[in-house]
Amino acid sequence: MRPLILISNDDGLDYPGLQTLVDIARELGDVVAVVPLHHQSGKSNAITILTPLRAFQVRHEAGLTVWQVDGTPTDCMKLALDQLLGGRRPDLVLSGINHGYNAGISTIYSGTVGVVLEAVLRHIPAVAFSHGDIVRDIDFAPCVPHIRRVVERALGHLDALRDVCLNVNFPRQAGTVKGLKVTTTAIGHWEQEYDHRVDPHGFDYYWLQGRYVSDNPDDDTTDLYWLERGWASVTPIQVDQTVRQAMPAVAQMLGI
């Protein structure tokens, strides 16, 4: 029996990144894609609580079913796993290919990554893919062999991905994927984050922008370090943010 591969993203249906990933996955298994109805940039692990969700099946043929859901990427995953797959458990979850990096601290704001975190907390193997360019017409051809390799290897080693998922990014520079590197997430933050403007009525408004400041730009283990040098990064991540080694110091701080 062919493996069942569940795919989502944050850009929605009509994006070349999604199409590329679906095409690769269809070579390797039966595919169900459940994607947001509307563009969902920067939605992190957001979920819809106060309003109900709708789901629309827009394609159904041998080996491929496609749904749109009027929610976030995490909503898509939850509704797929609970309802739309009819109780089947996917062998592998894929997310992307996102148009734009989900590397460094962007990881925590990413709906593309939210998809795979929702999978791994159920111990379903999952891989997120993102590309450094944000234009619509990215040439994904240099990435395809690497994506196929990662998906094939993941399908062949599902037990290695029960407690971690993979966050894969491809470098912005066209045609120069030197290979895959296993990396850590670069930590940092943005500065000068808002472009403050005044509207024609004299009221203030603020556009998100920003200049990224890395905590450790010379650390040769990080995703951003290798992406800047033309490599694709593969970072194993998980959902637990507990800092166990800080627990004694916190207890001492609290006097307990």
Added chain:
Amino acid sequence: MRPLILISNDDGLDYPGLQTLVDIARELGDVVAVVPLHHQSGKSNAITILTPLRAFQVRHEAGLTVWQVDGTPTDCMKLALDQLLGGRRPDLVLSGINHGYNAGISTIYSGTVGVVLEAVLRHIPAVAFSHGDIVRDIDFAPCVPHIRRVVERALGHLDALRDVCLNVNFPRQAGTVKGLKVTTTAIGHWEQEYDHRVDPHGFDYYWLQGRYVSDNPDDDTTDLYWLERGWASVTPIQVDQTVRQAMPAVAQMLGI
């Protein structure tokens, strides 16, 4: 000079949880509260990218300034730090008090926690507070001495909170806070997540609900374990989700 305390939440201005936290903070420092204009449950670390933000100053008196921002909790933090504080860096960031647990896996969906993650990635000390009850009129009186203790201790040990922030939860049971425990995040997931209904026109819709399934219900280090037993939990968390110990296995899996 009195410390500058920046406060946000995900419920917005008109909630007893926020009022309680502001009252405690005002005893200990100058307070700026920057909160969402609209209710923002389950927004995680979501950010607003495709539309600009507006900010409305609704109160300004000695020791207390209050703003509303038409975005997510993370938007509130980013706009406060970049624009609304006029370049001042807060000594401490507080979030909440949320009406509803942000313990266990809920942590990753929580805008209340998103606030403190946004602080700690800039190395600003930060504490999130949540209460297990979801009603509006929670009696916070049993929590107040514990909150005051945590805030006072945090202000007295700011350097201990440069790379971790604290996620504090109070037990649902009224009047029974036995004390503070330093804990880990309980990992698990929800099942039976949607209530599937049919509208009067014959179309399907899905309400989020769910039954929580813990991976490790007997682990006596977790937040949920102690909350169920009437204690408040204090979990040190951070933003980096990299699983360093999985890196060799991932490299082997990929054949690199």
